[in-house]
Amino acid sequence: MATRTEMDRRRIVISGCSSGGKSTLLKQLGARGFATVEEPGRQIVREALETGSDALPWVNPEAFVRRAIEIAAESLRAVQGTDGPVFFDRSAVDALAHFERLSIDTPADLKSLGEACLYDRTVFFAPPWAKLYVQDEERPLPFEEAVREYDWLGIAYPARGYRLIDLPKTSVEARASFVLKSLGLPHIKP
Template sequence: MGIVKKNYYLLTGGPGSGKSSVLHYLKIQSHRVVEEAARAILKEQKRRKGNATQFGDRAQFCQLMLRQSLEDFKTHLSCTEKIFFDRGLPDLLGYKSIANDARWTSIIEKVELANLEYRYNQEVFLFPPWQEIYTLDDERSHSFSQASQAYDLIKEALLEANYFPIEIPKVPIEERAQFILSKTQNVV
């Protein structure tokens, strides 16, 4: 096994589950937060009129997210305090379900290798689909049904990568953040 960072906490789930709102709350409470790679990539693709998106060239989108997720992981290696990541390498394993050609085979092999080499804390905070708070925005164009399917793929990917998903309760943002902080207080 490669690098294991017990102070790296992954927050993940399907689109629109409240994850980014909780991470924003943690950030304003002075916790370290690493922003989601996908949002930055989607903004850049929109600006450049590119096609590397979740509904366009998915293989290129996955490659860009892999590159950014690895960079995010490596950037903070010397940090010993808690860091909360808005998604990460295990999320990319969800793309295995659509990997259907040689190009994908190469990408998925890189994703699997990265997941062996670069490990977050084993306990991963998983945000379930929550219809009442689900909204679309400039980077989120999934239907609620698609978001729920993404959640299932992510949960399956976490288990495959030997992580322990902890489902976040459907409560207000502050309570969700407190739930996460209570689970991370004795680590680091």
């Protein structure tokens, strides 16, 4: 059983399908007073579109994954002294799985950095939800591609020893309460 100190320093990942409500859930958890970390992928795509960089997952997957893993490692270091759980929108596992899905050999230094990013073994997994799916400049891929990514992540996380808990298709408030109750944390609404 985890000690109180270990429980207060959990680093919890919310992963799963693109446009499955992960970022919205993260905002709700933040509104309830919990520390959160934004998804690296959206940040990288925004930066690439603003600067003209080719670090886009559909243009230069290696540059994109390298940056995603670097940001994941930086994010973990940044919250190192934070008491209480921290919720992450995706993780280094998502980035490594992207390479695997595309059958790209992961450079050794990148693999080592990604594998050093450790999170709570419980990962909350957002299922494909067509009703929520939105394509935009930062997410140009069709829903079917998001489902393929989701399926692959459903293999990649357990292969690394993580336990997936599917998020229910319900309101963001109910989802947040579900996550917090599953972790034994207070789930008072803001």
